[in-house]
Amino acid sequence: MTVTLFIPCFMDALYPRAGISMVEILERLGHQVVCPEEIACCGQPPFNSGYWNEARTIATPVLEKLADAEAVVIGSGSCGAMVKNFYPELFKATRHAELAKQVAARTWEFSDFLVSKLGVTDLGAKFPHKVTFHDGCHGLRELGIHKQPRALLAKVRELELVEMTEVSCCGFGGTFAAKFPMISTAMGEVKCASAAETGAEYIVSSDSSCLMHIQGLLSRQGKPTKTVSLAEVLNHQ
Amino acid sequence: MSTFVSDFKTRATEKAGDLRHRQVIRTALRGYEIVRDKRKAAFQSWESARQAAAETKWEAVNHLDKHLEALTAKLEARGTKVHWASTGEQAREIIAQILRDKKARCIIKSKSMTSEEIHLNHALEKEGFTVVESDLGEFIVQLRHEPPYHLVFPSMHLTRGEIKDLFQKELGDAPSDAPEELTMVARRVMRQKYIQADVGFTGANFAIAETGMISITENEGNARLTAALPKTMVTLIGIEKVLPRFADLALFLPMLATAGAGQPMTCYNTMYSGPRQPGECDGPEEWHVVLLDNRRTELLADAEQRDALHCIRCGACLNVCPIFRNVGGHTYGTTYSGPVGAVITPHLRGLQEWKHLSNASSLCGACTEACPVKIDLHHHLLQNRRNASASEPAFFERLAYQIFGIVANEPAFWSLAKKLGWLTQPLQKVVKGSALDPARAWTKTRDLPAQPRESFKDWWRNRK
Amino acid sequence: MSERENILGRIREALKVNAPLPGWHGERSAEHLSAGDPAANARNLAARSGTASDWLPLVGASVAEQFELFAKNAADLKADFQLLASRDELKAALLKLRDAEKWRRVASHGGELTDFACKALGLPVTLTDCGYDVQEMEQCDAGITECDALIAQTGGVAVTSRSAGGRALSVLPPHHVVLARREQLVADLPAAFALLQQKYAPDFPSMISFITGPSRTGDIERILVLGAHGPKKLTILCV
Numbered sequence: 001m002t003v004t005l006f007i008p009c010f011m012d013a014l015y016p017r018a019g020i021s022m023v024e025i026l027e028r029l030g031h032q033v034v035c036p037e038e039i040a041c042c043g044q045p046p047f048n049s050g051y052w053n054e055a056r057t058i059a060t061p062v063l064e065k066l067a068d069a070e071a072v073v074i075g076s077g078s079c080g081a082m083v084k085n086f087y088p089e090l091f092k093a094t095r096h097a098e099l100a101k102q103v104a105a106r107t108w109e110f111s112d113f114l115v116s117k118l119g120v121t122d123l124g125a126k127f128p129h130k131v132t133f134h135d136g137c138h139g140l141r142e143l144g145i146h147k148q149p150r151a152l153l154a155k156v157r158e159l160e161l162v163e164m165t166e167v168s169c170c171g172f173g174g175t176f177a178a179k180f181p182m183i184s185t186a187m188g189e190v191k192c193a194s195a196a197e198t199g200a201e202y203i204v205s206s207d208s209s210c211l212m213h214i215q216g217l218l219s220r221q222g223k224p225t226k227t228v229s230l231a232e233v234l235n236h237q
Numbered sequence: 238m239s240t241f242v243s244d245f246k247t248r249a250t251e252k253a254g255d256l257r258h259r260q261v262i263r264t265a266l267r268g269y270e271i272v273r274d275k276r277k278a279a280f281q282s283w284e285s286a287r288q289a290a291a292e293t294k295w296e297a298v299n300h301l302d303k304h305l306e307a308l309t310a311k312l313e314a315r316g317t318k319v320h321w322a323s324t325g326e327q328a329r330e331i332i333a334q335i336l337r338d339k340k341a342r343c344i345i346k347s348k349s350m351t352s353e354e355i356h357l358n359h360a361l362e363k364e365g366f367t368v369v370e371s372d373l374g375e376f377i378v379q380l381r382h383e384p385p386y387h388l389v390f391p392s393m394h395l396t397r398g399e400i401k402d403l404f405q406k407e408l409g410d411a412p413s414d415a416p417e418e419l420t421m422v423a424r425r426v427m428r429q430k431y432i433q434a435d436v437g438f439t440g441a442n443f444a445i446a447e448t449g450m451i452s453i454t455e456n457e458g459n460a461r462l463t464a465a466l467p468k469t470m471v472t473l474i475g476i477e478k479v480l481p482r483f484a485d486l487a488l489f490l491p492m493l494a495t496a497g498a499g500q501p502m503t504c505y506n507t508m509y510s511g512p513r514q515p516g517e518c519d520g521p522e523e524w525h526v527v528l529l530d531n532r533r534t535e536l537l538a539d540a541e542q543r544d545a546l547h548c549i550r551c552g553a554c555l556n557v558c559p560i561f562r563n564v565g566g567h568t569y570g571t572t573y574s575g576p577v578g579a580v581i582t583p584h585l586r587g588l589q590e591w592k593h594l595s596n597a598s599s600l601c602g603a604c605t606e607a608c609p610v611k612i613d614l615h616h617h618l619l620q621n622r623r624n625a626s627a628s629e630p631a632f633f634e635r636l637a638y639q640i641f642g643i644v645a646n647e648p649a650f651w652s653l654a655k656k657l658g659w660l661t662q663p664l665q666k667v668v669k670g671s672a673l674d675p676a677r678a679w680t681k682t683r684d685l686p687a688q689p690r691e692s693f694k695d696w697w698r699n700r701k
Numbered sequence: 702m703s704e705r706e707n708i709l710g711r712i713r714e715a716l717k718v719n720a721p722l723p724g725w726h727g728e729r730s731a732e733h734l735s736a737g738d739p740a741a742n743a744r745n746l747a748a749r750s751g752t753a754s755d756w757l758p759l760v761g762a763s764v765a766e767q768f769e770l771f772a773k774n775a776a777d778l779k780a781d782f783q784l785l786a787s788r789d790e791l792k793a794a795l796l797k798l799r800d801a802e803k804w805r806r807v808a809s810h811g812g813e814l815t816d817f818a819c820k821a822l823g824l825p826v827t828l829t830d831c832g833y834d835v836q837e838m839e840q841c842d843a844g845i846t847e848c849d850a851l852i853a854q855t856g857g858v859a860v861t862s863r864s865a866g867g868r869a870l871s872v873l874p875p876h877h878v879v880l881a882r883r884e885q886l887v888a889d890l891p892a893a894f895a896l897l898q899q900k901y902a903p904d905f906p907s908m909i910s911f912i913t914g915p916s917r918t919g920d921i922e923r924i925l926v927l928g929a930h931g932p933k934k935l936t937i938l939c940v
Contacts, residue, residue: 007693009645013655014686016693023697035697041645046638048600050622051630054638061646141602169559173599178678180246180597185682186253186563187599216683268923279758286756291723299720302712309705315907321704373929374920392920400921416921420929427930432835448898448905458872458916458931464908465868466835476708483898487890488753490911491855501758501774502855502890504917505872505931507910514907518810518829519867530708538715544723611723 002032003113004069006062008079009041015208019075021235022110025123026073036065042074044082047090048174055090063087063096063103071117072107075231077139077207078174080109085142109139111206111230115148121155127236128158131228132200134191134214136207137169149206149230156233162198166190172213188217195225206230241570242593248568249597258394259563265393266556272499273553279501290492291611294547297446297479301537304446304479305528311449312526315511320527325355328529332357332438332471335525336366339469341435345427347453347460348372349440350388350550351473351529354572354585369430371459373423380407386566387574388552389497394565427459437467437521441474442549443489447482450508451526454493461505470512470521476528477537477546483508489549496609497551536584542617545580547610554604554614560597569594576604580617588625595621652694659688753891760854760888767853767888774856778914779927780935782856784883791880791940792821798843798936799824802876808833808841810866814880814940818845829866835873844874844932850896851881851939854889857913858937859897863906871912877932879912881939 003026007019026033043058062083066072074080084107091100114120133153139145153161171177171187191214195203203225205211211227218225252258277283297304309319322328336344344366352358358368358379370379374391378384380403385391392400401414404422412418431437439460443452451472453460464470480489486508494500513520536546555561555575566574571582571591579594595618604614626635644650668674670681679685691699702710754760761767768784775782785791798804799822808827809815819826827837838844846865848858858879865871871879887893897909916931927933 012693013658014688016689016691016696019693020696035694037694037698038648039646040648040651041641043642045641048619048622049596049634049638050619050624050626051635051638052623052627054635054642057639057642058645137599137601137603141606169599169601169603171559171599173601176597176599180249181678181681182250182253183560183563183597184599186259187559188683190559190563212686213683215686216679219684220682265923280756281759282756285751286753288723289753289756295720295723299716301716302709305709305712321708323704323707327704371930372920373918377920390920390923393923395921397922397924416924417926419921420918420926424928424930428839431930432839448902450905450909456916457918457929459929461872461910462869462930465872476712484753484891484894487894488757491757491890498919500913502857502911502913504914505910505912507908508905509908510905511907514862517862517867517907518832519869520862520907528708530711534708534711534715537712538718540718540720543715543720547723 002034002070004034004036004066004072005075006039006042006066006072006079006083007035007075010212011075011208012040014212015229018208018229018231021229021231022073022075025114025231025235028123029118029120039065042079042082043090044079045174047082047086052090056094059087059090060096063091063099066103066107067099069103069106071113072103073110073113074107075110076209077109077136077143077145078209080107080112081138081142083107109143109145109206111148111152112143112145115151121151123152123155123234125155125234125236126157127233129201130160130162130199131202131204131233132162132164132195132198134164134170134195134203134205134210135167136205136210139207145206152230152234153204156236159233162200164194164198166194168194170210170213172209174209177213184213185217188213192217192221192223192225196223201226203227204230204233241590244570245568245593245597248570249564252564252568258565261394261396262562262565265390266562269499269556273495276495276499276501280495286488286492287609287611290488290609291547293480293485293488294610295544297481298477298537298543298546301476301479304481305476307446308444308449308479309528312511315449315514316524317511318523318525320525322527323530325529325531328355328473328527328531329357329360331527332473333361333364335469335471336361336436339435341366341469343367343369343430343434344436344438345369345371345430345434345463345467346375346438347440347455347463348375348391349438349473350385350572351440351475352438353384355529355531357473369427369434371427371430371463372455372457373420376423377403384567384572387555388550390552394567431462431466434467436469436471437463439463439470439472441472441478442493443486444474444479445483445486445508446479448510450483450510452486452490452506452508454490454503454506456498456504458505461507464507464509464521465519468522470524471527472525473527473529475533476530477533492609493549493551496553496607532585536581539584541620542580542584544612545577545584545614545617547612548577548581549610551609553607553609557603557607559599559601559603576614576618577612580614580621583621583625588621589629592621592625595625655688655692659690662688754889757889757891758854764886767886771851771853771856771886774853775914775937778856780856780914780937782937783939785938785940788817788940791817791938794938795821798878802842804842806841807843807845808838808870808874809845810847810870812847814847814882815845815866818878818880829870835869838869838873841874843876843878844870845878845880846871848879848881848885849900850893851886851937852890852893852911853886855913857911859893860910860912861897861901861906862908868908871910872916872931875928875932876934876936877912877915879935879937881937883939886939
């Protein structure tokens, strides 16, 4: 099928490798990938801060661009939740209300798309490291993504997955990280400690924004643990 | 910036950096988590129970007037005096008047967060009444002149050593720091107070419309004694706490205990339907029930967030909230802390003055997942943010999003922005963390990611 | 206008707009906010299949299983439960308690089982039925009461101010002894509430209490301490 892949703003600028991995994986699976160049951001930052008019300004062209897509795949859990769960709310009682619902119905987060829509779990990947998986909160609780990444990781050769004992928010939360930096940092410290307990070399996540925050803390603290996106692991040979 | 939000930020920063405090909270909650998970697993279907509880509360709150009328009629028929208070001030005056009428001097209290909400103790003490908190945790924080730290565990933030020192200082009685011994000190202190108090004051967990009852949940037995011995009993309850039927308690009591404390049932769950009845050998001669609004009807009128009134005050959302776990209950600076506090306080005390509680969240959704009555907590935080910025937008923040919108929607601007970001990276390294650094909020404690030269869109464009 | 009318008026005004149905998190469409038709919304509430007994913890069907569950739960709560085969065994159990705990005075109320117990103990008794002196009750080593039900699901006991000698008797003395009959065992909380409603409605005792274990607190470092204000010991003798 033709997959419209939406790589959101921070992934585009800061984590292109994750997006590139997604393109390569989807093409290897035989699908045609389209990346609309005109849209950069799903509109979540103003939306989360309560500025819904401004969010609509950013989201409207996104919605219109995705209107005819056969399948929309979004490269991060939080942006996926924005389009799938929150666009219908954002566009309620506007002329785009129906379109938002339709696009939402055709939108998946990347790991969810592979497992739930395509029924694929083995991508022929190899990643000979001990890893732990961090569930981004939007993906976990808004989109119900928990089994899907683990089903994919289970098929990655020589990868050892160790679960953290505690499930908790990494503390990024978008603008929250800048508005309440000390709380955000404390939450991140708890997450890093939790990951360290597993002895994993890599923290893997399907949300690069979480990884940005976690890696930022790990680097500042001089910790050896590394972070990597799920897509890059699944594309690793 | 209002003083509430600047105080919050100051306290939050201090507590978030206080590793000892964070560890005390973690340890206190870890014990709870283990038993809570065990008890939830014992349910044949915790999720079905949640759905049923959510629907029952929906039924209760969305027919609130009818249930309150039924409740009142039944209570009054058996001799209870029911009072209605629109505001905290009215409630305080009603209660103070009862005490004056009874020429009371000493009031023994069992736990009531609603009485905290209306600052009852302070008002009564100012008038010269002696108020004794009988719940151990409340007794401890009363001695420390501080508010309860948590909906259910008032003294969660204190170690046994601190409590021992407190008892030594205030009571002159602290044989050791063993919890057993300290509890016995409190037991000894309370004994005669129950027997000699003029008035017993209680809170309430549920009000049953069908049978005209007030239900009180506790572990210690202090509420049982408060409702048994003094000649006059006064109960304060928020109007939203109704349940339609007596049988509904069979679901709500074990759910409250499970979510709130990880217990199958709390030790004493007691339903009162009147003062001492003919043929009974004890109990108060007079029972006054004070129904409190205090802006709950405003929250009721917000249909989108009305389910916040379904709250059974179990504290489960506090226990899972990463913000609460890292800054603690006192940081919020108001009676109701944690996620439910962040949702309802803007309604009960003013949106613009208290919106910061709704802002101080990463919207992780753990609260909504934990809530036994399925309140849509984290989405309500978002709705509060929307309502706050719709009525009073912050000029620069809104401008920033407007500019961001222009940049994001125009490929040429977006490319330019990325290029500028990459070019100024070396500069960023120079100012990092200092007052000149625009990203200081981030870089004070975290490194920024390195921006690669080629963005995803560059790669995509180049491969064509 | 009274405050009652003010408050009820505000409630009625607020309820003119219907709230979204519970547990609807995935649905954010405007259809749920249909104004002015609470009956329709009530009908739309997800058809609930089952009752609380289907969701609360599992209780075995047979009486034997239920007694086993009750015994296990009581033990977890640190309540002392004894299932006795006869009145003789009940008497022996009471005497054993009296001697081991060194009781000198007990409090109780009139009733078939409590009369038997007080006679067996042969101690001075403070009876509550016609009123009592609280300071005298405070001197009692134990409070002996009957009950309305034993609940297998929780290991708890249901008492009322009518069946258990008032409000204070089951909570003031440091040791609460409950005398129960085998037929009083019910499976779960829904059954207990149904029993109480059937037995007493509409003229309920002014106090109904579910007692689940001895008094306790976790307020100090979440360490469990028994006997916070209520009884430190709870003994349930079932005959």
